[in-house]
Amino acid sequence: xxxxxxxxxxxxxxxxxxxxxxxxxxxxxxxxxxxxxxxxxxxxxxxxxxxxxxxxxxxxxxxxxxxxxxxxxxxxxxxxxxxxxxxxxxxxxxxxxxxxxxxxxxxxxxxxxxxxxxxxxxxxxxxxxxxxxxxxxxxxxxxxxxxxxxxxxxxxxxxxxxxxxxxxxxxxxxxxxxxxxxxxxxxxxxxxxxxxxxxxxxxxxxxxxxxxxxxxxxxxxxxxxxxxxxxxxxxxxxxxxxxxxxxxxxxxxxxxxxxxxxxxxxxxxxxxxxxxxxxxxxxxxxx
Numbered sequence: 001x002x003x004x005x006x007x008x009x010x011x012x013x014x015x016x017x018x019x020x021x022x023x024x025x026x027x028x029x030x031x032x033x034x035x036x037x038x039x040x041x042x043x044x045x046x047x048x049x050x051x052x053x054x055x056x057x058x059x060x061x062x063x064x065x066x067x068x069x070x071x072x073x074x075x076x077x078x079x080x081x082x083x084x085x086x087x088x089x090x091x092x093x094x095x096x097x098x099x100x101x102x103x104x105x106x107x108x109x110x111x112x113x114x115x116x117x118x119x120x121x122x123x124x125x126x127x128x129x130x131x132x133x134x135x136x137x138x139x140x141x142x143x144x145x146x147x148x149x150x151x152x153x154x155x156x157x158x159x160x161x162x163x164x165x166x167x168x169x170x171x172x173x174x175x176x177x178x179x180x181x182x183x184x185x186x187x188x189x190x191x192x193x194x195x196x197x198x199x200x201x202x203x204x205x206x207x208x209x210x211x212x213x214x215x216x217x218x219x220x221x222x223x224x225x226x227x228x229x230x231x232x233x234x235x236x237x238x239x240x241x242x243x244x245x246x247x248x249x250x251x252x253x254x255x256x257x258x259x260x261x262x263x264x265x266x267x268x269x270x271x272x273x274x275x276x277x278x279x280x281x282x283x284x285x286x287x
Contacts, residue, residue: 043072044074045256048088048095048096049077051079055075056272057265057268060265060268061073066256069255070255078098081099085107086113095241095242097239097241098239099239099242100236100240102155103150103153105152114245114246117242118248120239121240121261122269122281123237124212125230126156126209126211126230126237127209127215127220128145128207129199129215129227132206136228139188141186141188142188143187145189145207146191147161147191148194148195148209149194151176153211154177155178157209158178159174161209166188167182169183195211199215216273222275223276241253
């Protein structure tokens with residue numbers, strides 16, 4: 001199940017409507033306000049996730065581990081980076097698993113939402129890929145490099161390009177960089193795309209900075225295909241389980257958090273993603 005679907009705005013909206021309709025009759029009794037009715041601990045816990053690797057990890061937990069903990073787990077997959085937080089805030093799902101802290105902080109601030117991290121699970125290093133050059137030093141003036149357009153991932157992408165000499169950022173600027181922080185693009189044109197569209201449109205540009213989960217979904221192998229890859233050590237971009245504030249103590253959420261940080265999940269990640277595209281990163285998220 002590695003097929004990545006390119007969800008258009010219309011299809012994504014339809015998916016959200018369909019999910020909202022199904023959620024109306026769902027057995028979960030979590031209030032959309034985060035502080036209303038107490039959750040039914042016997043009801044299924046519904047989690048929104050990106051298909052790869054988040055959905056794959058959750059499906060492993062559902063199929064191999066959840067029953068032993070008395071947890072009923074349902075996984076709803078999205079290829080859009082905005083919908084999982086929206087449906088979590090609205091109460092259409094109970095939790096999500098797809099993002100890192102800088103992305104969530106930006107989303108909450110922009111949308112007035114109240115989604116909070118519960119437990120870190122894994123890191124997916126960002127990488128630079130190309131179908132036209134064999135190494136980054138071959139990029140030259142006039143070439144085009146695409147980057148994700150959401151603020152947190154764009155900053156990561158620009159820093160990765162700067163760390164590898166493709167561009168130069170203004171002094172003191174790091175992973176919070178914006179296009180206006182590029183001091184010297186060296187004649188390279190940097191284009192912004194929605195994160196899920198960067199990999200499918202790789203052939204249209206000379207190089208692209210692609211999120212780990214979308215690289216995997218596009219059948220790219222970070223350890224061998226990436227021209228440059230983020231370092232895992234000290235990486236602040238761990239992806240985590242998240243819920244709407246007020247639902248952190250839901251017994252079902254606590255069970256899932258425990259399972260996502262279990263030795264079985266660590267082994268699953270290491271065995272399945274032997275190319276280093278996904279790395280276990282357990283523990284409490286950054287505050």
